[in-house]
Every structure is written in structure tokens, then in C-alpha cells.
Amino acid sequence: MKPRSSNFWTVFGIPVLIALLSAAGLFAALLGDGAWDALSWVGLGIPAALSLRGLLGRCHG
Amino acid sequence: MKSQTIRRWSFVHTWTSLICTLFLLMLALTGLPLIFHHEIDHLLGDSAALPTLPADTPRLDLQQLVRAAEAHRPGEVMQYFGWDEDEPNGVTTIMAKTAGTEPNSSHTFMLDARNGQAVELPSANGGLMMVMLRLHVDMFAGLPGKLLLAFMGVLFVLAIISGVVLYLPFMRRLKFASVRRDKSTRLRWLDLHNLIGIVTLTWCLVVGITGVISACADLLIAAWRTDTLGAMIAPYRDAPPLTELAPATRLLEIAAEAAPGMRPDFIAFPGTRFSSEHHYAVFMKGSTHLTSHLLTPVLIDAATLQVTAVGQRPWYMDAMGMSQPLHFGDYGGMPMKVLWAVLDGLTIIVLGSGVYLWWVRRRASLKTEDAR
Numbered sequence: 057m058k059p060r061s062s063n064f065w066t067v068f069g070i071p072v073l074i075a076l077l078s079a080a081g082l083f084a085a086l087l088g089d090g091a092w093d094a095l096s097w098v099g100l101g102i103p104a105a106l107s108l109r110g111l112l113g114r115c116h117g
Numbered sequence: 118m119k120s121q122t123i124r125r126w127s128f129v130h131t132w133t134s135l136i137c138t139l140f141l142l143m144l145a146l147t148g149l150p151l152i153f154h155h156e157i158d159h160l161l162g163d164s165a166a167l168p169t170l171p172a173d174t175p176r177l178d179l180q181q182l183v184r185a186a187e188a189h190r191p192g193e194v195m196q197y198f199g200w201d202e203d204e205p206n207g208v209t210t211i212m213a214k215t216a217g218t219e220p221n222s223s224h225t226f227m228l229d230a231r232n233g234q235a236v237e238l239p240s241a242n243g244g245l246m247m248v249m250l251r252l253h254v255d256m257f258a259g260l261p262g263k264l265l266l267a268f269m270g271v272l273f274v275l276a277i278i279s280g281v282v283l284y285l286p287f288m289r290r291l292k293f294a295s296v297r298r299d300k301s302t303r304l305r306w307l308d309l310h311n312l313i314g315i316v317t318l319t320w321c322l323v324v325g326i327t328g329v330i331s332a333c334a335d336l337l338i339a340a341w342r343t344d345t346l347g348a349m350i351a352p353y354r355d356a357p358p359l360t361e362l363a364p365a366t367r368l369l370e371i372a373a374e375a376a377p378g379m380r381p382d383f384i385a386f387p388g389t390r391f392s393s394e395h396h397y398a399v400f401m402k403g404s405t406h407l408t409s410h411l412l413t414p415v416l417i418d419a420a421t422l423q424v425t426a427v428g429q430r431p432w433y434m435d436a437m438g439m440s441q442p443l444h445f446g447d448y449g450g451m452p453m454k455v456l457w458a459v460l461d462g463l464t465i466i467v468l469g470s471g472v473y474l475w476w477v478r479r480r481a482s483l484k485t486e487d488a489r
Contacts, residue, residue: 078319086406089406096453100320101456104460110296110312
């Protein structure tokens, strides 16, 4: 088994990034309309798109 | 991670999720139409349609609106007037037999601020969307229902956290977002459960936690009444009950002077749970996007129309105010609502696949036991 720290970031690197982007999006739309709203669409769109790709996609991985 | 540790987290994940799953499925299903309640009301013709009048049509003052409301529902008293940016010409009006009547027995309608015409809002008082809302909020069981759902929300949050911990051992040898489709149905759904679970993590946590806060609203309001409101109206504790209210005419001007730079959100008439027996409470909101969710009450003596106090906001009332948009998903336009619905649907898939995975494992382990 590999040491835990390197393991942690290989597994959690991308998820942490997605989680932070979602949080930033959720917060951004509270600050204003227009561009602020668009940030939230990106932040929430990423998880939605990745999930739908996993559900609908064919064999890759 | 030691296998003993994994087993413990796995136990936490299994049982917190299994206990809350049925309730969460109900919440996710009833929440789906609620995201679009505005649009659905509109489609069903249940939203208020006020006539188009010249832009400079004069407006009635508040006391004239009170009289219009009382004429519309004789025998009932005023509870609240509310303002909504979506309908600048309308004033949402809530009346009931007594000012202290609980919210579900009140009657909500809209008054045209220009001519005092009452417009009914069927969806605010009954109908399918109201059934959805009551199921979602308290399952028609009042405070115990809300607290039960709050507890289920806490279990949901624990299930999410334990799920994230378990993500590590499960994904150690897999690339992010890999879904093994060719091995077995169980593995495919395990991978999808992990993938969808981990990418929707922030959204699920935010909606879960803000849901728990909203479900505890009754307790927070009660705490606010005893702490903050109690201190503000202490001098009135032994005052005799009011027989007549001073006219509401200038309430908004008085409140605007007391809380400059803020806008009115709603007025609680004397005797409701947001005011005292002796006060009008004008709840003012901030004028920026962020602060528009934070309310400051201006307490106005209902006999003399003097400002008694401008309320301080305890942190938990701010938490309650901020929870609403973050739970409803109504603050980022239609694309946000659609994404909210998609993420809600994905949550249903995570819940369903979780039960499926538990069931398949259980059946497998029962079979091994039989074989022995």
C-alpha cells in the first residue's frame, strides 16, 4: 500500500476542485445577477455534466 | 486506512443512509415541483394577474389597504402585508380569525396597491402545490414533523460525510470518474454511486444543511421571540391590551427613517408571532443582493406610532435568512433552477443506487451463510 498522503491527493484532487467550484458558484449568485449568476451555472453545471456523462456514456474507463 | 476503520465508517454510512433514505426520497420528489412553483402557478393560472394601469396611477396608503382587506374578508384581522419585487403593484396580504392564528390556517391573497382590489392566490391556500409543500415541510404533522425531517437531514449529512471517507478506499485503484460497465451491474452502479455522490457533494451538503436550518425555523423564531424581541418589548410587559390600533398609513415612512437605506419586506401586525401585542413590526431588508436576505425588524408602538426599537439580528436569524435561497435555488435565474432539478434528480439516483447496493451485498452475504 502506498503512503497515505500521496494516495489522498490522487483520489481527492479532482473532487476537491469540483467541490470548491460548486461552493464558489453557490456563493457567487448570492452577490449579484448576470455574470455572478453565470458563475453559479458553471459551478453547478460541472457536477451535473460529469454525472450525466457517467450515467449515459459508453465504455471509457 | 485500516480495514477495521473502513468497516466502522461503512457501518455509519449504511445505517445513516438507510434510515433517512425513504424520507429523503420523499423530500427530493416533492422538492422537484417546488423548484418551479412560480412557473407552475403561472401555468395553472394560479398566480395573481393585476390589470395594467397607467404607470403614474396613484397608490393607496397602507391604512386604505387595511380597510380594503377587512372589507374583502369580514370577521378576520390583519396578520401580514408583504412585498415582492416580481409584482411591484401588489401587496401580499395574510389574514386570519385572530392575529395569533397559526400560519396554515391563515388566508393569503393579493391586494392591488393602486385600487385595493383583492386578487385571490389559490395556490397559496390549497391545491396540489400546497400538498407538495406541506409534505416537504412537515408531512402534515406540524412541529414534530418538521423536527423529524430535520433529524433525517442530520442523518443525510452524516451519510454524506461517511460516504466521502469511504470514497478513498473504494477509489484507490481507480481513475476519477471511471465507471466499470463490462464487469457486473453491481460494479457499474457502485462506480456511478461513488461518482455522482462525490461530484454532487457540495450541493447536497448545502441543500441538506440549509434544509435542517429551515426545518428548525419554528424553534429559531421562538428563541428570537424570547431573546431579542423579549428584551425590546420589556417595558410593555404589563401594559393593558390595545383596543384600537393607530392607523397603518405611515408605517413604511416611519420604518424607512429608522432604518435608512433598507427596503420593506413585510409588516407583522400586532399580535402575530413576528410582532408583539403592542407593536407593528416592519421587517426591513438590506438593499444589496447579499443583504436582501437579512431582515431587520423596526418595532413601532401600535398606539403612538413611535419607534420603540430597531432590532438587532441574532446570528441564527441571519443563518435562517441565508438558508432560504441556498435551499430553494431561486437566486440564479432559470438555468440555476434547471440545474437544481438535475442535481435533485441525481440525488434520487444516489439514494436509489445506495439501497440497491446494500440489498445486493446483503443477499450475497446471506447466500454465503446458507452455503456454510
